[in-house]
Amino acid sequence: MxxxxxxxxxxxxxxxxxxxxxxxxxxxxxxxxxxxxxxxxxxxxxxxxxxxxxxxxxxxxxxxxxxxxxxxxxxxxxxxxxxxxxxxxxxxxxxxxxxxxxxxxxxxxxxxxxxxxxxxxxxxxxxxFPIKSLCKEDCLGLCPVCGANLNTRPCSCLKDKGHPGFLELKRVKLEGEK
Ligand SMILES: [Zn+2]
Ligand SMILES: [Zn+2]
Structure with missing residues (x-):
């Protein structure tokens, strides 16, 4: 070369x-x-x-x-x-x-x-290469509690935790912690 x-x-x-x-x-x-x-x-x-x-x-x-x-x-x-x-x-x-x-x-x-x-x-x-590697734009990621891949298997961990906005917050925090 x-x-x-x-x-x-x-x-x-x-x-x-x-x-x-x-x-x-x-x-x-x-x-x-x-x-x-x-x-x-x-x-x-x-x-x-x-x-x-x-x-x-x-x-x-x-x-x-x-x-x-x-x-x-x-x-x-x-x-x-x-x-x-x-x-x-x-x-x-x-x-x-x-x-x-x-x-x-x-x-x-x-x-x-x-x-x-x-x-x-x-x-x-x-x-x-993309700065953030995502399998798809709206990938749901992993459940921060049980680790399930939320794209394939919804889990019930966060069901009772109220407003969906909190889920979004949790996810952001999780990514920031890496
Ligand atoms: Zn993904
Ligand atoms: Zn879970």
Missing amino acids: ILDLRTITHETRGFDFSLGPDWWNITDQKDHPGDLCTPLSVHIEIYKTGERYILSGEISGGFHMTCDRCLESYHKDIASEFQIILTPPSWESNKPETELSDKDMQVGFISEEEMDLGEIIREQIYLS
């Missing part, structure tokens, strides 16, 4: 490849937001303009995720499109920012002539 930038010219070059769980898991990072189950298909295009490189990419794949609320695992498809300007570190301070007006464009810095595409892809995947 190492790209030699010296081979990149003003003519766009495209790369298509696929990355599997072996690649995803090869890191010391223990807190993976998900397990890759459908291999990532990656399309990258890159060209050079002046001292900079413009890289655009499309990634898609599927992950096994764990719901933050009910702790069940579920499948999530991730798709990401991105554009990055790769620039030598000195560039930003020397040039006006007019060309960076496109706010969808990210800026990355290159210090060497070789670049690890894997790192960029990994970062884009992290960015495309």
Whole structure:
């Protein structure tokens, strides 16, 4: 996945490849937001303009995720499109920012002539994960008393505890305690 930038010219070059769980898991990072189950298909295009490189990419794949609320695992498809300007570190301070007006464009810095595409892809995947992992938007979570998954099995623990607003409060508190 190492790209030699010296081979990149003003003519766009495209790369298509696929990355599997072996690649995803090869890191010391223990807190993976998900397990890759459908291999990532990656399309990258890159060209050079002046001292900079413009890289655009499309990634898609599927992950096994764990719901933050009910702790069940579920499948999530991730798709990401991105554009990055790769620039030598000195560039930003020397040039006006007019060309960076496109706010969808990210800026990355290159210090060497070789670049690890894997790192960029990994970062884009992290960015495309939701901040809160939920199996579904209205997941009911677990009962704070008996631990039942309230999506599948209503329990009677909180039945007599009055106003439903209190249930909501309890749930918020429970999540805040994590
Ligand atoms: Zn859930
Ligand atoms: Zn219960």
